[in-house]
Structures are given as structure tokens and as C-alpha cells.
Amino acid sequence: MEKIRVGLIGCGGRQGAHIDALMKMDDVAIVALAEPVDERREAAAKKTGARAYKTHKELYDNENKGTLDALFISIEPTAHTDTETRAIDMGIPFMVEKPMTLDLEQADMIARRVKETGLITAVGFQDRYLDLMDMIKDELPKHPKGGLVNGAWIGGIPGVWWWQKRSTCGGQLVEQNIHLADGLRYLFGEPLSVYAVSSRGIVKPGVNASPEYDTDDYSVCIYRFKDNVTATLESACYVAGARPNSGLVIKLRDMVIDYRLRNNLIMSTDRSTTDVRRGNDQTYDLDVAFIRAVRTGDPSGIRSPYDDALKTLKMTFAANESMETGKVIHF
């Protein structure tokens, strides 16, 4: 079987997980990469044996559909320029990490062009590929509809420089808790409205964060969905330690489904309790789904193509708007 030839744009932390996943696949070869930071570029080139370029522009100037079958784009949220449109121009399918940009006009334009060209795309909403998420999706229709959902992503400040500034990360909801916002959409459909509040002052810039820190310490959203589903979604980065109590708790009339972020799933009724551990590597399965779609031309295994992911991005931007204006935002 001919190998799918992959190019990488960005060789930072998250791309490392994609490199590891792709290197486990017999039918994939990483053949080109672009990364401006010398040590990262050199380390990734050494690990993969790929042709190395300093920027995505150099990569696109030297590679084309004859040398690349697919691209993995994993760069800072504000670094998206012509990184996607040049792939679209060349007809090269791409997987891009969430949040795909902080510029919604740019995202709309990319989604439109992807639709016009029919290009295969995937966005890095890894949680959609979790076996635990499949179990929740199977379980929900067996119960009366409606009830409360409590979502939370609680922890500390991630290490990357751009995370500490709201202008470069979009806020914790847009950058990080977008995974659980996407989980809500995946499970309950499109939101009807959102109201959100946020707070700062617990984290001290220059004391327990970088001097540039100006993002929210926490925020709370209330998303309403059809069928009497209302979800709270908490994001907090002022808590030291790893993700205590993060996940989704779904309170149905006859069952409580307690999804502990990427770890386990507890389902309780008044008669029984089951507790299942995560059994798959969801990033690997996301990457397999994308590569399979590229090979076969059939995108049906991709759970989050660009246009769908854009709806989740807009869902988080609407919450930011509510935080800023104090108003309920209707979708």
C-alpha cells in the first residue's frame, strides 16, 4: 500500500502528539515539516526524517499535491494566516487544531472555501473519538430527555507563552474548555442561548503568572439547549494541580452520567453503578479517521470537519460576548 505523505505545520507541544500517532501508522510517512523555532524544527526533522522548512510559506513554495497528500496544522490560535488557504488552493486535505483561529471572518471564509472545493478537513476535537463519549451517546436516547448538565475544566495555567494573554489565546473557554463546549454540542445539538460571567484578580500577573497575564481566572456559562437541557460550563485556571473535578455531569431523571475528563465514566441509577475506564487513545483515533478519509476520499469517519467545528468556535465566542456585554446571546 502506498504511504500517505504528510506535511506538518508547527512542531510544538500538540503536534508532538500527532507525530507520535502518525509514526505508529504503517501506511503514513511524515515527509515535510515547517517550524520557525530551530530546536523544535531540528528535533522533529531528526525524529521523522522529513524535509524541514522554517515557515509554512517555505513549505508551500517547495511542496505541492505531487509531494504531499495531507497536512497537520498545529500553531498558535493567532498564527493562522494563509496557512489553510494555500492548502485549499493546492487541494491538500488538512487537519487543523482547535481553536482554528481567533478571527471569525477568516474562519467563515475558510469554511466557505472548503465547502466550495469539497476538500477533506478535520479539526482536533479529540474527545469526540473517545470510547467514553460513544458510551454517553448510546446511553442518552434510553432515558427521558431533559435535565441539568454541569461541565467544568478546572486547573492551572498551561505553559505556552501565548496562553496568558486573552488576545493570543481567546480566553480559557475558547482555547481549552472549547473541548467540553464541543462535547455539549455533540451530545445535545445546537445551543439556543448563552449567558456568561467571568472574573479576574485571583491570579496576580508577575507573581503567580507571567507579567503579561490578562485572561480570566474563571468564567461560568449557562447554555440552553432544546428538550429542556440546560448546561453550566465552568472554566478556571487559578487552581493549582491537575484538573480536579473536570468533565461533564449529566443529571437525567433516572440516571446520573458522570464523565471524568478523558479518564472514566460513572453511570448511576438508584439500583446500580458502573465505572468504566477510558479504553482508547482518542488522538490516535482522530488521526486514523482523518488519514483513512484522505486515503478513501470518504470523509464520513471524521467527527469534526471544519464547518462543524466552526459552530463550536462560535458557541464559545458568543459566551465571550456575553461576558463582555452582560447580555444573553441568542443563537
Ligand SMILES: NC(=O)c1ccc[n+]([C@@H]2O[C@H](COP(=O)([O-])OP(=O)(O)OC[C@H]3O[C@@H](n4cnc5c(N)ncnc54)[C@H](O)[C@@H]3O)[C@@H](O)[C@H]2O)c1
Ligand atoms: N486538541 C487538543 O487537545 C489540543 C491540545 C493542546 C493544544 N491544542 C491546540 O494546538 C495548537 C498549538 O498548541 P501548542 O500547545 O502545540 O502550541 P506551541 O506554542 O507549543 O506550538 C505552536 C508551534 O507553532 C509554530 N508556528 C507558529 N506559526 C507557524 C508557521 N507559520 N509555520 C510553522 N510553524 C509555526 C510555533 O513556532 C510553535 O512551535 C493551538 O491551537 C492549541 O489550542 C490542541
